[in-house]
Amino acid sequence: MIVILKQHPETEKVNQLLHQLEEWGLSHHYSQGTLTTIIGLIGDTSKVDVDMLQANDIVETVKRVSEPYKAANRKFHPEDTVIDFGNVKIGGGHFGVIAGPCSVETPEQVIAVAKAVKQSGANFLRGGAFKPRTSPYAFQGLRAEGLELLMEARKETGLPIVSEIMSLEHLDLFADVDFIQVGARNMQNFELLKQLGHSGKPILLKRGLANTLEEFLMSAEYIMAGGNENVVLCERGIRTFETMTRNTLDISAIPMLKHLSHLPVIVDPSHATGIPWLVEPLSKAAIAAGADGVMIEVHNDPKKALCDGAQSLTPAQFDDTMKTVKRYMQFEEKIFG
């Protein structure tokens, strides 16, 4: 960590600051330039409160040099993390294909979609039971009943299930969900992340609409700091000025996250753009960029979907997409699941 002082700091205040740093167990290099004075901090700065340093009136600015995350950091954990779901894995060359409807609606719908996506090659079934909708007047999901329908579909197909949790008071309802999703809007719901850190469940953490990669990794760190290391990161598009696609898929995030962290990284091309015919080219691009999986919305009748129908593929379209995805997986030598 580097502390840059304002021009001509008072000697007494500098000494107080240096003294404080020593009390925190940090060595320092003091370096006075023509225009600027800088202090380099040496030692473990992960507990140093940047805000407190910044508030010192002789300090111009403070710059972190090392990453503020530890558990998620590849520097301290060079091997890829592999998340094990029993008969399926994600990470370390294992590729996961998560598919299913935006929201669970009826027993018929979820079982039909589950069978279809399994047939086409998906190895996880997704389905929303609790739905974060912008409007209070929109369909909010079947809630507990939705989770039960997913579990029935799992019984039918053997596919592990993925569903989004929106509040920690529903945690008990998710006891039997294989893979718990934290949505983009809750990426910084820190109380929820802490509780999930005490669970042993694999967590699918989606990047927030306007969150940096560092913030994304810090949210993973919240879960891991509680003892749960089973975190999968999901890039799902960020908010930019472009309006032709709903969000902007940050494709560079895939190799960058895998460089910075050992956690698996998957991509959600359905939410990234909201446009069904973009799912295939973006799935290909995601694999080419090194993703460990994709999550794709599939609905048996998109026209009648109770949410996000416009971005869902039909089972037939998903089947076509999977043919491409499989060729790419093979080309990239990914293990299926």
Added chain:
Amino acid sequence: MIVILKQHPETEKVNQLLHQLEEWGLSHHYSQGTLTTIIGLIGDTSKVDVDMLQANDIVETVKRVSEPYKAANRKFHPEDTVIDFGNVKIGGGHFGVIAGPCSVETPEQVIAVAKAVKQSGANFLRGGAFKPRTSPYAFQGLRAEGLELLMEARKETGLPIVSEIMSLEHLDLFADVDFIQVGARNMQNFELLKQLGHSGKPILLKRGLANTLEEFLMSAEYIMAGGNENVVLCERGIRTFETMTRNTLDISAIPMLKHLSHLPVIVDPSHATGIPWLVEPLSKAAIAAGADGVMIEVHNDPKKALCDGAQSLTPAQFDDTMKTVKRYMQFEEKIFG
């Protein structure tokens, strides 16, 4: 609502669509252009699911014409909402000044700050008990104990208190908090918003870092749809490419929100930029743009603040700022509180 069809739609599918619209109780005007065919929907479209229409394969795009929010909409409620806190009010010409530390730390600190800001003219005391910190290793707030310290400070000074709720499982702890804040990161924590809608408490809803004004009003609508109309909107800066300030204060949001909605709108210049010397010019600008209040961070010893010290004013700086704020309030003929 306007539905724009793709080129050369099949007649049968068009008829199916028109039939569906009639079933939803909507009249329509069908208008065939050289290049495009459009259908104008007539009637109450607030319950129409845009996604479902968009998923129809003859539909190119769907455009809303009327706003998706009702309770928060000034069209249906032309008078300014005034929130009444007993001896203080916000809205309808009443100006609120909320001040206090980012986080509550010790009894001495909170009481000292409370007395100082009251003396300078604040009419609310803010203080964080539950703190949403990016890092799991940073100070997380005194939690329940912090709320108690705030209540003691209220007893000393008579100032109503404002504090942020981070999870609905803490709702009971906030039973005696006068004004409950929902932070930017929870603006779309819809389960929390719904519960707050069943409370009668005034809610201070902060705009999310990357949320549009329409989404902001829809989150207010969540609270109001539950029956709680005591919502104050707070503009606190949005995330942009500019890095010199922590966020970008969207000053236009003030007159725009007041145009679209009857709810009071306040501004948080401390979080908007993270730079203490910008608090005064931005407070002036906020009043000039029509704000109903400001929320300012004040700490007795910013250098030792356990969070966001760098952006806090000292009590002396706050006192100076208040002199300016009061002159502006007078000039703009705002009632104090």
Added chain:
Amino acid sequence: MIVILKQHPETEKVNQLLHQLEEWGLSHHYSQGTLTTIIGLIGDTSKVDVDMLQANDIVETVKRVSEPYKAANRKFHPEDTVIDFGNVKIGGGHFGVIAGPCSVETPEQVIAVAKAVKQSGANFLRGGAFKPRTSPYAFQGLRAEGLELLMEARKETGLPIVSEIMSLEHLDLFADVDFIQVGARNMQNFELLKQLGHSGKPILLKRGLANTLEEFLMSAEYIMAGGNENVVLCERGIRTFETMTRNTLDISAIPMLKHLSHLPVIVDPSHATGIPWLVEPLSKAAIAAGADGVMIEVHNDPKKALCDGAQSLTPAQFDDTMKTVKRYMQFEEKIFG
């Protein structure tokens, strides 16, 4: 085009507006809703001035339904445009690899790099002679002399050359440049675009840092409206809040631009992130998403490059990258050049 009127417009003003529309040769459908009145315009609206309609005080808003670009629009020109450079082509399955240094520095440098990139498989040589640098104190390029060095390198290697024009007063100097680049900062330098429209030269148009895809296509339209249809679009990253990469590569832009337009689309992974080791994964992703080419910075000694050295590959790194690019081209059945 759809005109949405304000609530309760005066009949006389409505009649004036309808009369004006008829004078412009447009039919209209008038459709009065419970809350809103809309007018659908029928006919060729490409010449209608949206601003003028918007300024009418009974008009709430105006929404375009058809695209404002014609020459660049795939609807009116379904086949892929193929740009022919003699022995090399771009578009319609022909894949272009443009490589070379950010700026031309010495005869030795440019010839060494040209030979190296040709050997590795590039089919165009790029090199900056006029450099758009943020700082007036930074190296501004060798200018006319730089163009001459590029032409010598072309003589040596046979590679057609690509270089950026920064001002129309330099147009004569570019008479013998094969492929003229318009940089991101000049994407809306409309006077320059107009002049390039009168030239027959292939133009490499880069997307502006904060320009939408529609604006990008409108800038291509400026060139095409002048009679020059040889335009190649280049996605090179947009500006967002993320700071870990210099820009955010908008990968969805590739399939979207190819859907909307018949023009070839290439990708510049070097400028998109500014990080050399991201060039390979992003080149792969670009091909997977359907790009017609890539543009990659290569410098024989990045440490001593006079500009953007940090993002350049060495010839050896480029050679490795090309092995991957070629495998992907083969997999995607792209014709080389």
Added chain:
Amino acid sequence: MIVILKQHPETEKVNQLLHQLEEWGLSHHYSQGTLTTIIGLIGDTSKVDVDMLQANDIVETVKRVSEPYKAANRKFHPEDTVIDFGNVKIGGGHFGVIAGPCSVETPEQVIAVAKAVKQSGANFLRGGAFKPRTSPYAFQGLRAEGLELLMEARKETGLPIVSEIMSLEHLDLFADVDFIQVGARNMQNFELLKQLGHSGKPILLKRGLANTLEEFLMSAEYIMAGGNENVVLCERGIRTFETMTRNTLDISAIPMLKHLSHLPVIVDPSHATGIPWLVEPLSKAAIAAGADGVMIEVHNDPKKALCDGAQSLTPAQFDDTMKTVKRYMQFEEKIFG
């Protein structure tokens, strides 16, 4: 400037780097931490090429500590710059009001508007002769003829005139224009900026849609480095995800630019939002935040304006706005012009 090295750099490469720094006339402090090694550079680093350092393979990152602009920097020029136009001034307490139509259309229009805005208190007349329009099919301005009409209006009213230059080949035509505007789209048209640096004319430099404040000041530096110190900065809104206003006025830019630089700063509330009724509250906010002037679009018949009519005020609306502006100027003790 601070150079942060990668972990475990080779000693020989470090020595080479330190040697290179010495050759550039820089002293350095070398500071080896547990995890990181940093080198602090001491001396004049304004000529150091950050890219070249960054490209060194033992370098992790390079951080600037001092600002890269000199001529525009308040540190080296503490007094406010005052631009003198003869009988009118801007800066140092002198407030400029620039008003007029988006584009010059007819002699009658420009003279009528000029007289009206002068009457209401404007002290500059603006009018576009060369118009940067997104579409090649939109009205492009009267060009040379438009400048002549402005000069006639100046003769009638005595108001100095402001008009936008789009290309340096038009420079001669602007010889008699009092105040030359560089538009947002040309903020980084560096060839144009350089030429304007050789002119003695006052330049009105508008901030680019997606340019940081540092880039904005660097563009001012381009003009100043050529010897022309008469630069006025204009904040006109930046591009963000919010769509309700055309751009987002960055109000914090005003105090921040005035803190960093001695140049005058004005605000264009018309372009910032594109909404006429926001001009008044935003003008008030601009003055409150410390602006040295405002630029407002006024058209005698916005409905028939050939460009941007929707955002123009009528002369009557402008007159009302000026009543407010004058009260605020008085309150803030600004000198008129």
